[in-house]
Amino acid sequence: MEKKYTHILIDIDNTILDFDEGAKQAIIEGFKDINMPYTEDIFYEFLKVNKMLWEQFENKIITNARLHEIRFNTIFSNLGLDLDGHAFEAAFRERLHVSHIPVKDAENMLKYLFSKYDLSVASNGTFAQQIERVRLAGFTIYFSHLFVSSDVGFQKPDVRFFNNVLNTLNIVKDKIIFIGDSLSADIQGGINAGIDTIWFNPKKIVGDLTPTYEINSLDQVKNIL
Numbered sequence: 001m002e003k004k005y006t007h008i009l010i011d012i013d014n015t016i017l018d019f020d021e022g023a024k025q026a027i028i029e030g031f032k033d034i035n036m037p038y039t040e041d042i043f044y045e046f047l048k049v050n051k052m053l054w055e056q057f058e059n060k061i062i063t064n065a066r067l068h069e070i071r072f073n074t075i076f077s078n079l080g081l082d083l084d085g086h087a088f089e090a091a092f093r094e095r096l097h098v099s100h101i102p103v104k105d106a107e108n109m110l111k112y113l114f115s116k117y118d119l120s121v122a123s124n125g126t127f128a129q130q131i132e133r134v135r136l137a138g139f140t141i142y143f144s145h146l147f148v149s150s151d152v153g154f155q156k157p158d159v160r161f162f163n164n165v166l167n168t169l170n171i172v173k174d175k176i177i178f179i180g181d182s183l184s185a186d187i188q189g190g191i192n193a194g195i196d197t198i199w200f201n202p203k204k205i206v207g208d209l210t211p212t213y214e215i216n217s218l219d220q221v222k223n224i225l
């Protein structure tokens with residue numbers, strides 16, 4: 001029987017805001033600033049190192065502060081570039097702080113869901129930064145609550161992050177479904193908390209976890225909700 005959801009939880013990065021594209025633009029501009037030539041392999045190294053460090057953060061192997069401390073030094077060292085990763089990270093984060101490139105169909109999906117459900121954001125990251133990016137994208141109006149790990153005190157996939165969401169919204173877990181792109185944070189988090197999930201998988205990668213539903217574009221949400 002179809003479940004009667006009343007609330008939707010939505011991840012931010014690479015679900016409604018294109019973190020990858022924002023990061024790429026920030027790196028390109030950062031290289032311009034230091035008068036160094038930018039090449040695509042720098043961005044691919046960033047994606048690789050960033051994913052590895054975020055998984056370590058999600059598994060509590062490193063802190064968020066440590067991630068920022070070592071990210072670009074690791075990337076530059078892997079690429080054999082003798083650059084100041086610390087200074088680059090600071091400039092990078094300043095740009096990322098205001099990057100707000102929407103994912104395709106994100107606004108249409110939010111408008112549609114907003115007409116039927118209570119929507120909240122569920123994001124790992126820094127509260128001020130994530131809120132500002134949602135605001136700059138014009139998406140704040142769609143959300144009743146903004147759950148960001150630095151503010152909640154726990155991060156996805158920790159079950160305590162989701163318990164905080166359920167307690168704050170004052171609902172049982174059957175009433176909510178979580179839309180996100182990350183298997184390690186979002187889908188694993190949903191599984192840990194016993195909350196249904198929609199895995200947004202635009203690159204059609206093969207996953208090792210089973211979400212409740214899977215979509216490849218955000219307009220497919222309408223087929224489920």
Ligand SMILES: [Mg+2]
Nearest residue numbers: 011013014181
């Ligand atoms: Mg994400």
